[in-house]
Every structure is written in structure tokens, then in C-alpha cells.
Amino acid sequence: MATIKVRKLKSFPAEISVPGDKSISHRAAMFAGMADGTTIVEGFLPSEDCLCTVKAMEAMGAVVEPLEELEGVGLVKMAITGHGPKLKAPAGPIDCGNSGTTIRLLSGILAGQDFTAEMGGDASLSKRPMKRVADPLVLMGAKVEGQGEKICAPLHITGGQLQPITYTLPMASAQVKSAVLLAGMFAPGKTTVIEPVVTRNHTERIMSHFGVKWLRDGNAISVYGGQTPKAKDLVVPGDISSAAFWMVAAAASPGQQITLKNVGLNPTRTGVITVLLRMGAHINSSETDSEGEPRGNVIIKGGDLNGTVIGGLEIPNVIDELPILAVAGALARGNTLIKDARELRVKETDRIAAVAENLRRMGVTVIEYEDGMEIIGGAKLHGATITTYHDHRIAMAFAIAGMFAEGETTIEGSECINTSYPGFEHDLNLFLRGDNGAAPIPVLTRVPRPVAGRLREG
Numbered sequence: 001m002a003t004i005k006v007r008k009l010k011s012f013p014a015e016i017s018v019p020g021d022k023s024i025s026h027r028a029a030m031f032a033g034m035a036d037g038t039t040i041v042e043g044f045l046p047s048e049d050c051l052c053t054v055k056a057m058e059a060m061g062a063v064v065e066p067l068e069e070l071e072g073v074g075l076v077k078m079a080i081t082g083h084g085p086k087l088k089a090p091a092g093p094i095d096c097g098n099s100g101t102t103i104r105l106l107s108g109i110l111a112g113q114d115f116t117a118e119m120g121g122d123a124s125l126s127k128r129p130m131k132r133v134a135d136p137l138v139l140m141g142a143k144v145e146g147q148g149e150k151i152c153a154p155l156h157i158t159g160g161q162l163q164p165i166t167y168t169l170p171m172a173s174a175q176v177k178s179a180v181l182l183a184g185m186f187a188p189g190k191t192t193v194i195e196p197v198v199t200r201n202h203t204e205r206i207m208s209h210f211g212v213k214w215l216r217d218g219n220a221i222s223v224y225g226g227q228t229p230k231a232k233d234l235v236v237p238g239d240i241s242s243a244a245f246w247m248v249a250a251a252a253s254p255g256q257q258i259t260l261k262n263v264g265l266n267p268t269r270t271g272v273i274t275v276l277l278r279m280g281a282h283i284n285s286s287e288t289d290s291e292g293e294p295r296g297n298v299i300i301k302g303g304d305l306n307g308t309v310i311g312g313l314e315i316p317n318v319i320d321e322l323p324i325l326a327v328a329g330a331l332a333r334g335n336t337l338i339k340d341a342r343e344l345r346v347k348e349t350d351r352i353a354a355v356a357e358n359l360r361r362m363g364v365t366v367i368e369y370e371d372g373m374e375i376i377g378g379a380k381l382h383g384a385t386i387t388t389y390h391d392h393r394i395a396m397a398f399a400i401a402g403m404f405a406e407g408e409t410t411i412e413g414s415e416c417i418n419t420s421y422p423g424f425e426h427d428l429n430l431f432l433r434g435d436n437g438a439a440p441i442p443v444l445t446r447v448p449r450p451v452a453g454r455l456r457e458g
């Protein structure tokens, strides 16, 4: 088991470029893999989750040529030649690792294929509910078999002659919305998903990028079946969910400033900026380039934070940032209430329980609710041993908390960070080493070099 030891932060790097957006990287691999030609994907996130998606698409006929690797991060540029929407049956089970996005979105694609495929994952993924995707896909005509009442992985999906449906999502989930839209690409006519609250719209945007026609009417999103995505190069912006860790570190450090470069600024994902502004942070973002997904630099100046209420319609927009926003709440004056966030209980771990438990270990009072928690701000944090429960967001959120604590904080099981942020420990060390200014910032070690050979043989 890997551990990270964190002590009080010593210095501030002037800027950080976070790796590519996880949600967009998954979708880029899937759409390029189903397209009618070759797509060059740049800024790809080579995290364990996204590499599961790449390998799955390769196993089903897409051809992936590695083009560029960043030292300490991994493969960030590749050429993907699609197999067309009708994929090849994989030779064995598809390993989705820890990735909910992989298994749920691929379920939609598999629902439209002429074969049966098995998808499994690690212990955490095997506990997460897949009934939410099974229900609409079965309505469309696919056969979806899983374990127990929650239809957990391993899943066996047999694609069928699908029929279009109009489906109202029972929960705000971009993954379920995307699974239905992907299956809709294989059904004749118009498939419609109605979402209760706006969720991240990367699938819709990437459909436009690949020339797949869809439309939005209020909260109803429709796609027409029988379309083949057209290959078109794309550049993935940095992940705002990864940038959020440094945003909070900076926002809670009076007198400090940091620039986060080339961060994805899709309005369905920028809730973390809205919440931090409400807490009193000084944040400026400038959109530099849009290319289908808005992006730009974000400058954060440190100050004193105040508690806030996070709930209602904004929850899907900050869902993955709630662990680090809870840490911001602990560093703020006054109390922070997180509500309407029951979905946190079915992520990689129960994130409400994990955040409450670890904040308490650091000396913070937390009242836990079924759908959230109240954090009593302003306590002096002390170092502690953190249990990550193999959840990357818990590991990173508490590494940031450790930068503000007296004494040492040990993040046990930190290997899970590779799920979404390869290079996190390198970036964390920029804050912990205390030699900023004098010694060169080791971001220079990230020198692009060409990669020879295939990502995976056979």
C-alpha cells in the first residue's frame, strides 16, 4: 500500500497545469473508437480509469497509436482509428477497473452491438449500482444481467434490436443520461432523455464534435439513431475537478496566488468556482479557447473563507468536488452545510461517511446527514492518519487538508490517486518542498517524448 506524508505547506508554485479532463477523455476514446476514420486526441488523461476505456475500445476493434507521453504522467496524445459504431466482440471480459464512467457509458454502447460482452471491475466498482443503466437499456431491448438487486458488476450485456424510448432519469446522473444517448445512436428514430437537473453535458458536446445530430428542448435531450461519428481531432482541456484541489489550497492561503492553466470551463462543471467565490475567494478566469469545450486560465488569490450552503440544483455541478469543498468548509469561518448530495454515498466509496470520518480525525466537528453533512469551520486542524477507502478524491482532498494541519498527515492507500490524477504527488511536492523561487520547479521534468510501438500488443 502506498502512502503520502504531508506537512504544512511551505511555498506556492506560480502555476500548475493539471492533466486532461477525465469525463472528456473517456468520451473522446469512445467516440473516436466508433468513428469512421482516425482522430488525434491531445491532452488525453492517461489515468487508470481512462486507460480502461482505451483498452476496452481496442479490444472491440479500435486501433490506438501512441504519439506522445509526458514523464510522470503517461500517454497524453494518441491517434485512434475507429471501427465504426458496430464494434467487434471482445475476446474476453472487459476490465473497467475503478471506473463508473467506463462501465456505465460502455453499457450504452454494448446495448447496440450484435454480441454478448462481460464487464467487470475492482471491489469498489463491483458494489456500485448498475440498475440505473440496466433499467433504461432493458426498456430499449437489450439484455442486461448483473449481481443482486442493485444489478452490480460483473455485467453481461447482450445487444439487441433496440427501440427508441423517452426516459425520465430518476436521479441526476450524466453517466445514465450518456448511456441512454449512446444506446439511442443504435435505435431507429429519436431517443429522448429527460434530466431532472442539468448535469455535465460532455456527451452532447462531443456528439456535436463528431457530427452526431442531437437536440435539446429544456431538460430533454434527444438523439437520432443510425448515425456514424465522423473522426475529427480534438484537444482535451485540463480537468477542473483536479484543479479544484489547488483552487482550495490557494483560496485558503492569504497572500498567495496561483494560476491554473488551460482548465476546462464548461458551465456544467464550474460550480466549484461559484461556491468558492461565494465563500469569499478571489478567483478570475479567462476563457482562452473554446473548440467545443470552453477552457482557460484560472487565477486564485488567497484570503479568508466563510462558510456556505451547498445544495439543490448546483449539486450535480460540484458532485466530484464536494470532498475538497468540505475541506474548504473546515478551513472557513462559520459553518458549511452540504445537502441534497445523497449520490455521494454511491461513489467509489460512501464519500459522506469517508469525509466526515477523516475530518473528525483531524479535529473538525462534523454532523453527518443522510444527504450531506454540516462542517463546523474554524477548528485548528491537526495531522492524522487518513483512510482513503481506495477513493482518489478522498486521498487528494485530505492531502490538501494536511497542508493546513499542525504535524504530519499520512494518506494511506494513496495509489488510488492514479484513478484520475497521475502526477498529483509531483504537483503536491511543489507546495511541500519549500524551495520555490530558488530551485527550478520540477515541472520541467515533464518533457514530451515520442513513444514507439503500440499501447498494448495483441
Ligand SMILES: O=C(O)C1=C[C@@H](OP(=O)(O)O)[C@@H](O)[C@H](O)C1
Binding pocket: 022, 023, 024, 100, 101, 172, 173, 174, 175, 176, 178, 200, 319, 320, 343
Ligand atoms: O459522466 C461523467 O463523466 C461523470 C458523471 C458523474 O457521475 P454520475 O453520473 O453518477 O453523477 C461524476 O460523478 C463522474 O465522476 C463522472
Ligand SMILES: C=C(OP(=O)(O)O)C(=O)O
Binding pocket: 022, 049, 098, 099, 100, 101, 102, 320, 347, 348, 393, 420
Ligand atoms: C465518481 C467518479 O468517477 P466514476 O463514477 O467514473 O468512477 C469520480 O471521478 O469522482
